[in-house]
Amino acid sequence: MMVDFSLTEADVRLMDMARAERAAARTVSREIDRIPESETMANEDHAVVAGTVSPHAALKAEKEPISGPYITECLMTMVGHHEFTTRPAPEPFGSWIVNEFGDPAQVEAYGKYRLVIGISEPSAGADPSATTTSARYDAETDEWILNGEKIFISNINRSEGAVVLAKGEPDASGKRPFFNFVVLNETRGFKLTPPMRKLGIHYHDLGGFVMEDVRVPSLAKLERGFVNVQARFNHNRPVIAALGVGMVRSLLDFTHGKLAESGIKVDYAKGRLARSYAEDKLIRMEALWEAAWSVIMRVKWLEEQLGKGALELQTESAIAKAMGGKATRQISQGCMELLGAEGISEEYLAEKWFRDARITDIYEGPGEIHRLTIARKLLGYKKGELD
Ligand SMILES: Cc1cc2nc3c(=O)[nH]c(=O)nc-3n(C[C@H](O)[C@H](O)[C@H](O)COP(=O)(O)OP(=O)(O)OC[C@H]3O[C@@H](n4cnc5c(N)ncnc54)[C@H](O)[C@@H]3O)c2cc1C
Structure with missing residues (x-):
């Protein structure tokens, strides 16, 4: 089709x-x-x-x-890529997981809260399989006991809680299964860590939390473990890529304008040998932009047919994120090369877009990791065989 x-x-x-x-x-x-x-x-x-x-x-x-x-x-x-967070996220990651995959009692109990997502840890960022946050069941009280630390958590200081990724006790094969739990900020043993300052997207709150013997009722344990997180990633990764390519579209338009002020107007019909370096560079960056945008829109087109966050979208969604992240990095860097000192002047927003754009290729999985995942899938390797 x-x-x-x-x-x-x-x-x-x-x-x-x-x-x-x-x-x-x-x-x-x-x-x-x-x-x-x-x-x-x-x-x-x-x-x-x-x-x-x-x-x-x-x-x-x-x-x-x-x-x-x-x-x-x-x-x-x-x-409409953000200049700052003009609105709270329409559907925070954790709330989406509860409302999409929780049973009716869980939706009733937790669906009303603004819940963020807690996956990353000091020793488990790009590779969630290294998660050390532990979950132990206490049959006497029918509660789960959580211990661990989460870092780089978006909007944690503006949330009421988080959906937390943790590993349970080893099963018969010695593997520790992934679980998701809803943890509310007010729970005893849950402590926020100081907000983090960063290069760009200063409007974006980033912090962390520690959990010391945090007890949650068994109702707080969501079914499907990591699969829930994957479904949300499948939906969200192309959207994050769209944010990045939106940002560099603004940079491209600004660069066109600045070059035009210096008498350089891109003529797309000119042959390659007749173009100036600046024209050629802009045309190449726009071709990369178009390619990334087409891949992003293709995933969204597939999602309309397969359903929101469908698990079959995993590879396509990783491709869109990897392409979007790469295009965002290369185009933002390329525009700065053409703009020279005006690119870094605080007189314009170009330098802010340049700083803001870098994150696109880090959160929701860095490009390096997506390329590994895609290669494993296409070449039939398992994790451990291609790392
Ligand atoms: C603004 C922002 C918002 C975020 N929001 C959230 C959130 O809401 N919830 C949450 O849980 N996390 C969040 N994160 C964390 C984010 O998902 C992680 O930063 C990301 O997964 C990478 O983990 P890391 O930073 O620990 O990098 P590391 O895992 O330490 O990796 C460092 C670098 O090495 C590369 N690398 C690692 N392994 C390999 C390999 N095998 N081959 C090649 N290269 C490799 C990585 O690509 C990366 O560039 C956020 C991060 C940022 C910056």
């Missing part, structure tokens, strides 16, 4: 809404960028968006035909 690239009227309207929010955010994003992460204002309170309808809420409420909820969400994310 061919991918249909035409947009509906509602797609166009929703994308315009996302663009308008981004344009409004740009008026204050430099100021927000200078505020340390720990002090950024609450999303909903920001004057730029207070009282307006969130584009993602409008997407949910849309009655007219759209290309599909996942395709349109991704299109909106690309054109």
Whole structure:
């Protein structure tokens, strides 16, 4: 089946809404960028968006035909990439897992909370199989006891809890199974660690927590363990890639504008030998951009047919994230080469986009790891045979 690239009227309207929010955010994003992460204002309170309808809420409420909820969400994310977090995440990672995979009693008990995701640890980042957080069942109280530390957790300081990845006691074969637990911040033994300062995306809260003999009821244990996390990754990784390529689209447009001011206007019809270095570089970066964007949209098109976060999307989704991350890194670097000193001047947002863009190829799995996963899948290797 061919991918249909035409947009509906509602797609166009929703994308315009996302663009308008981004344009409004740009008026204050430099100021927000200078505020340390720990002090950024609450999303909903920001004057730029207070009282307006969130584009993602409008997407949910849309009655007219759209290309599909996942395709349109991704299109909106690309054109409306954040300048700062204008809204709380429409569906935090952990809350999504509970509401999607929890049983009715779990949805009733935990579905209302803003829950983030706790996977990464000091010695288990790119490789979650190295997870050391432990979960032990106490039959006497029908509770689970959790111990461990999680780091680099998005929005932990703005959440009410987390879905935590932990390993249980060894089974008969000696393997320690993965489990997911809902842990609320107020639980005894749960302690937040200080927020982390970082290179870019200063609006993005990042912190961690430790769990010392944290007891949760058996209701807090979700079925399917790591499979839940994988499903969310399958949905989200192309969206993260779309955020990155959206950011570098802005950088490309800015670079075009700056080159035009110096009298360099890209002529796409010119032969390769007739082009200047700058023209050739821009055209090549745009070709890479198109390739990454096509791969991202293909996964979303597949997701519309297979269902949200379908497990069959794992490899395609990893390809989209790896391609998007690579395009974001190479294009942001390439634009800086063409811009020279103006690229690093705080007079423009280009230097901020450059800093913000780097994260795309780290979170939700670094490119190096996705390339390994893809190669294993395509070549039929197991983990341990190709590492
Ligand atoms: C802004 C931000 C938000 C995040 N949000 C969350 C969150 O909400 N929840 C959460 O659990 N985590 C989150 N993370 C953590 C993120 O998922 C990890 O940073 C990522 O998985 C990489 O882990 P690491 O940083 O520990 O790198 P490491 O595992 O220490 O790896 C370091 C580098 O080595 C490379 N590398 C590792 N192994 C190999 C190999 N075998 N071959 C080749 N290269 C290799 C990696 O690609 C990486 O570049 C976030 C991180 C950031 C920066």
